[in-house]
Amino acid sequence: MTDFAQATRPPHAVADDLAEGNLFVEVQVPSWPPGVTQTLVRQRDGRRALTVRAKPSGRLRVELARAGHATQVVRTVHLRLRAPGLLRLNVAWRGDDVVVAAGGQIIGSSREFSPEGIVAPEMVEETEAPLDHVGNEQARLARRRRAEVLLQQIGGEASATTGWLVALGRQVQVAADLTALAREGRHHHLAGLAEALVRLVAGDAPLLQSCAAVADAPLLVHAPVSPAPQQSPAGLIAAAFDVAAARDEHHQLAVDLDIWLRHEHPWTGGRQVPVETLLLAVASALAPARPDHEESDIDRQIRSAFAQGQPVAGFCAFASTVCGLAAAVAAKVGGGGVPPAPRL
Structure with a gap:
């Protein structure tokens, strides 16, 4: 039987060769902007964890945790999204530099704490929310x-x-x-x-x-x-x-x-x-x-x-x-x- 406290415990950091890579995720966006901060994606594989949260300001907060590396946070520019919808994101990293892209363009970087700008729906690849889960x-x-x-x-x-x-x-x-x-x-x-x-x-x-x-x-x-x-x-x-x-x-x-x-x-x-x-x-x-x-x-x-x-x-x-x-x-x-x- 799985222990409740163990299941809610964050993964232990273990040294690994995760210095460079990228990750493609599909984010379901039920409403935009949300009334309160919402967790849209939370992925863990033991060595790496990715969390994507939607903020009432219309930004995304993307947190990447890797074993043996400091956790990096990317805040995107303000997004204008049609909701409900499906937003396709690409998270790429090299060392401590992390970028988030959508529709072929970078919408956020770990180097900028609060990037300026607004991205319109037409500039971000998105589709109507699916009625069936992709998995x-x-x-x-x-x-x-x-x-x-x-x-x-x-x-x-x-x-x-x-x-x-x-x-x-x-x-x-x-x-x-x-x-x-x-x-x-x-x-x-x-x-x-x-x-x-x-x-x-x-x-x-x-x-x-x-x-x-x-x-x-x-x-x-x-x-x-x-x-x-x-x-x-x-x-x-x-x-x-x-x-x-x-x-x-x-x-x-x-x-x-x-x-x-x-x-x-x-x-x-x-x-x-x-x-x-x-x-x-x-x-x-x-x-x-x-x-x-x-x-x-x-x-x-x-x-x-x-x-x-x-x-x-x-x-x-x-x-x-x-x-x-x-x-x-x-x-x-x-x-x-x-x-x-x-x-x-």
């Missing part, structure tokens, strides 16, 4: 490859996949029943529901993703393109699980479930935590007290948040979405005993 197919392919490796390790593909589907059906039935009970106000069943969801979608070999890989079935959920900023633990938890089974007025972006679970979501104190790690933390916090487990501040925040209606409703909606995905996967492979998704 959906890659996530689906990665899921298939992981399942192939696992099946090779355990042998007996037919018996293994049949067992996975049977287990999926049982676990989804548990989740569906507990969702119904939680919606009736029996919130003491939330601990069991969280545990069932962890078994379905989290960890090294989640049931739903394994079955979807065998069936080569997509696992698409729909998320808000521009989620409203939240401050309280209750609001942050509700926002983290705010996905729907189908596109609607509020949920426009189709995103693979694995991508969403890896998405770094805001948490209290300015921290970022993957949605999967938050799910694991919820399951741990809501579980019955154990003599060998000392309640942490995170546990208390989560328990207090779930005493309110907003996170409970959002968590149950997330559970229904997961059950719906499982039903679609089972239908593709011809059954498996997975019940229909519970009604919202």
Whole structure:
């Protein structure tokens, strides 16, 4: 199980040969200029981290951290962007010099703290915001490859996949029943529901993703393109699980479930935590007290948040979405005993 504090800890700096290079990123711009500072991109690979934030002034703040090098910050000129849209940026560096380019022109450099100038939309390469996340197919392919490796390790593909589907059906039935009970106000069943969801979608070999890989079935959920900023633990938890089974007025972006679970979501104190790690933390916090487990501040925040209606409703909606995905996967492979998704 991933430790919540460990997941929010910044990467350790390790000496490396990252003195020269470049990085291409696609930045989704939901609104412009934003009312408050918004994090548009946060990428980490253990040796390098890139963060792109949009400022209410109409500038971008680009922060590049490299192992063995000082962190460099680039502030762009004022940008005029059409939103929602997709902004393509190229971040290039040599030593301590970092530049950010868009549309073939430099819009910011680490040498200038507050560059002057305005870039119009016509001067920056951009396109209409996509309705599908760019990494959906890659996530689906990665899921298939992981399942192939696992099946090779355990042998007996037919018996293994049949067992996975049977287990999926049982676990989804548990989740569906507990969702119904939680919606009736029996919130003491939330601990069991969280545990069932962890078994379905989290960890090294989640049931739903394994079955979807065998069936080569997509696992698409729909998320808000521009989620409203939240401050309280209750609001942050509700926002983290705010996905729907189908596109609607509020949920426009189709995103693979694995991508969403890896998405770094805001948490209290300015921290970022993957949605999967938050799910694991919820399951741990809501579980019955154990003599060998000392309640942490995170546990208390989560328990207090779930005493309110907003996170409970959002968590149950997330559970229904997961059950719906499982039903679609089972239908593709011809059954498996997975019940229909519970009604919202």
